[in-house]
Amino acid sequence: MDDIRKKVLGRQDPIVNEKLKNAKVSVLxxxxxxxxxxxxxxxxxxxxxxxYDFDTIExxxxxxxxxxxxxxxxxxxxxTKKKIESTLPYVKCHNQNIxxxxxxxxTIAHKTDIFIEAFDNKESKTMLFDYFVGKKxxxxxxxxxxxxxxxxxxxxxxxxxxxxxxxxxxxxxxxxLYLAYVGIIASLEALTAIKIITGDxxxx
Numbered sequence: 001m002d003d004i005r006k007k008v009l010g011r012q013d014p015i016v017n018e019k020l021k022n023a024k025v026s027v028l029x030x031x032x033x034x035x036x037x038x039x040x041x042x043x044x045x046x047x048x049x050x051x052y053d054f055d056t057i058e059x060x061x062x063x064x065x066x067x068x069x070x071x072x073x074x075x076x077x078x079x080t081k082k083k084i085e086s087t088l089p090y091v092k093c094h095n096q097n098i099x100x101x102x103x104x105x106x107t108i109a110h111k112t113d114i115f116i117e118a119f120d121n122k123e124s125k126t127m128l129f130d131y132f133v134g135k136k137x138x139x140x141x142x143x144x145x146x147x148x149x150x151x152x153x154x155x156x157x158x159x160x161x162x163x164x165x166x167x168x169x170x171x172x173x174x175x176x177l178y179l180a181y182v183g184i185i186a187s188l189e190a191l192t193a194i195k196i197i198t199g200d201x202x203x204x
Contacts, residue, residue: 001090008088009045016198020045023197024112028052028100028128030076032182033143033189034118035066040190042084046197048092049084050111053077054099064179100124105131109138114196116189117142120173133163141192143167146185148175155184157192164192 009017023046027038030053038049053076057067071079077095084093098104109115109131117128117140125142132140145167154168166188195201 005045005088005090012045017045019198020194021047024048024050024114025193025197026050026052026108026112026115027080027118028115029118029120030080031055031061031118031120032064032177032179033146033186034116035076035080036064036179036183036186037116037118037190038080039066039084039087040187041193042088042091042093044190044194046091046194049081049094050108051077051080051093051095052098052100052108053080054097064177064182100128102127102131113137114139114193115141116193118186118189129163133161135162138162139193139196140164141166141189143185143189145169145171146182147171147173147177148181149178150181152184155188157188166192 025041025046027034027049030038030051038051041049055076057071057074057076059072061067066083067079075097077097081093081095084091115132115138117125119125128140129142132138140163142163142165144165148171150168150171156169158165167185192201
């Protein structure tokens with residue numbers, strides 16, 4: 001597996017590759033943001049991923065989520081894991097079908113230091129922010145405002161203590177959900193995690 005990994009990551013800096021190999025990241029939600037974030041992190045070389053979601057795949061997910069027609073009705077976290085493992089078998093993935101709440105966050109919070117929020121409802125986003133903000137030993141990266149066909153100039157990155165917020169902060173799902181825009185936010189969330197891992201992050 002190490003030989004395959006070395007070949008796949010041959011266009012990346014070996015020093016960065018080694019840091020990523022020993023890293024662990026949690027992706028909270030495996031839909032439009034999360035399924036793409038998880039694959040981006042895996043392709044970059046992150047060694048271990050924890051994937052969480054409670055939802056199943058439906059037709060309207062396929063315009064922006066990393067799934068296929070034959071996976072309709074399937075468990076998003078499980079199928080994200082399987083897709084990563086079939087593409088990059090050296091990445092260690094864990095999946096859990098769970099609806100995350102304040103009451104059960106303690107059961108997963110100890111597993112990694114970096115958490116990427118990829119939920120699609122405001123209440124869960126707020127819950128995560130309240131749970132993590134101020135926890136100096138943890139990083140939370142969250143997407144806020146990922147709808148419509150916004151411009152690059154609309155996207156902002158804000159820092160509140162140990163939480164990084166990425167998005168336009170104004171759009172809402174009524175404007176439509178498009179991979180071309182959702183994917184930009186997903187990539188920026190993944191990039192932030194990579195920068196934290198490599199030590200190139202100055203947000204905290």
